[in-house]
Amino acid sequence: MKTYMDKVHTWGRIWIIAALIFFLSIPVAICLHFGITPRMDVVGKGLASIAFFFATGIIEVIAYSPMLGAGGTYLSFVTGNIMNLKMPCALNALENCKVKANTEEGEVITTIAICSSIIVTTIVIAVFVIIFALNPNFSKLMSSEAFAPAFQQVTYTIFGSLAATYFVKHWKISIFPIAAVTVLLLFVDPGIGVLIPVGVVLSMLGAHIMFKLKKV
Template identity: 40%
Template sequence: MEDKNSISKVMTYRDSVYFYGNIWNLTITAILLFAPILCCIIYQVWPDWALLGAGLVATAPMYFAVGVVEVFTYIPMLGAGGTYLSFVTGNISNLKLPCALNALEQSGYEASSEEGDVVSTISIAVSSIVTTLIVALGVLLMSVTDLSTLLTNNPVLEPAFAQLIPALFGGLGVVFVSKNWKIAIAPIILMLVLFIAIPGLGGSVGIMVPVSAIFTIITARILYKKGLLG
């Protein structure tokens, strides 16, 4: 016990987040990789190597590149604890990050402060737990009832959930844009023009997030240097 106490005294909170985060994420990586292998053992089959190769070549390079860019884009916004959790549980841009942003906004802490890190960790952890529970409950109900038919081809639910992203980013965006309108004008105009002008860009919003973030940082830097951000 004494040992444990002395470790936690030496380690700052952030250091302990990195330490335990690394252990958790590497363990979960191993478990996730082991799962398909376990299925192979149980069913005594090997993957179809030709199909596996074709599937990996078509999928992995693009998502590896996206993954690398996402890690660098989202870490500053999610904070340390939130980052470890988000990259395990997923749905970052459409759920975890908006949730953390809203929590930061409501609590009034800066994202880069330790308090901000704590708040975003709490909100992302709660969001992950609630998501996991709802999805698990839904799966349980689907396996015993007709919930899946109720959820799909529903004349009310279908159009409502098809517009989740606009409904989410309308409310979330208006707060941040009105508070930071000086740095928001240029990226909003650029993104509107790009998405309206280029057909099919809607499928690439994940790639446009870092592009837009870098563009906003550059324009914000110019405005900051010129002393235009009061």
């Protein structure tokens, strides 16, 4: 008999393959609508310049999926904005509901949290973009010098709030990864796409050593 987790994988695969076909058909539909045959050299050149996306795509799947859970992974990779929205949202829900990740309860809570986030985010983006399109003055105001810094720093406010919860609870294993990542950044900034897996590996390595030494 199929377990709930088996069913999640079946549903997830169906939805994600449907999403892939649907999303790839969008540029095809745009080309047909404008009666255009794309120049393969231009497309190839553009794709070659962003070939590193494919590498970060592989890293993201491996690094994020154990944290997001199965349902959360299928949903998050379809809708994007994972590290600045879906992941902190899932962590926040796990903390609020006092449920462990990597359990079936954790799977349920992270999936529900990410679903809720997707619906709200989609609606909020739609409402605001329509307002921007109808009222250029509003879009100027939102991207003005007064408000722009707040949106520019929104990621830090998300992770600052999360840090307060996690670091207080797990301060012993938090000091090393923060110090290591900060020192690394003083010498080289590889970009957040590389920095996250580096931070995760360093943190797990430090925590593993402390676990073996019975310090946590």
